[in-house]
């Protein structure tokens with residue numbers, strides 16, 4: 001019950017153990033088409049350019065920035081945690097100029113500050129932000145941020161690593177241009193795969209670049225030769241066949257449950273955990289109106305030894321919870337309720353174990 005990877009179900013592990021076939025085997029090509037359709041369902045999009053990048057969430061992040069940012073481009077990044085900071089690094093390494101709207105860790109990105117920056121710099125080309133900040137447990141207002149981007153004629157890049165499958169995310173409904181996620185959070189798949197989706201405005205930008213994408217591996221124009229629909233599929237890289245079996249299975253499970261039902265299950269799990277922990281006198285660090293249900297950030301009670309309690313939980317109760325990151329290190333714990341791990345039995349075990357560990 002840390003901040004990810006989350007528990008993987010036996011069903012997904014079994015899928016992963018199926019025999020490895022070639023990455024151009026007709027059976028596998030059919031599975032690839034299924035995966036694309038299931039990802040479109042999970043992201044709520046009709047974008048044809050929706051596919052899994054064969055690498056972790058950070059590669060999905062790089063894929064978005066490397067394909068959309070050209071040298072000299074101004075990109076506005078909202079930073080209120082670790083992963084917003086990582087976006088700034090990406091912009092700079094692509095030769096772009098990062099402008100930053102900074103908010104305190106544990107607080108939501110301030111929409112007014114974003115609007116002020118967008119109106120002061122009409123040449124900003126992209127607005128980038130993290131939907132669910134795993135480092136702080138904060139949900140940024142993706143719908144309103146995308147609306148602002150549209151209003152100021154910018155593309156948007158959205159980090160949905162922790163949000164996909166855990167809270168509402170509506171790629172087409174909110175006008176998201178480029179989005180990336182990770183297999184290891186609320187999808188409860190094995191780590192190492194990053195679903196991405198690019199909308200029509202983003203595709204147009206990629207196809208009309210002045211300079212080629214610096215990264216050969218992440219160049220969407222080339223990857224589409226392998227993942228593109230309809231046309232002939234050609235070798236680009238050796239796909240992680242077994243991990244894609246696992247992704248396929250985890251997406252099937254999400255579809256069987258239903259997206260809305262999955263979001264509700266995370267919310268109900270959060271409420272149960274909230275009751276259990278507040279009854280122990282443990283307080284939640286993030287305001288309820290923008291608190292993530294799948295990543296619960298709680299203040300470490302006074303006088304409690306952070307590292308000793310986490311070690312005790314792991315050694316005695318086989319329970320992992322996450323430490324605070326960056327500015328929040330030593331002040332908070334991060335308790336994940338992601339995907340398959342978000343169930344009553346785990347929540348009861350977590351509350352009972354923490355009760356004993358802090359005594």
Ligand code: PLP
Pocket residue numbers: 004056057058059061083130132133134135159161162182192
């Ligand atoms: N973005 C967010 C919000 C994350 O939580 C993470 C990982 O925890 C990443 C990006 C990077 O993903 P990965 O560790 O799979 O590279």
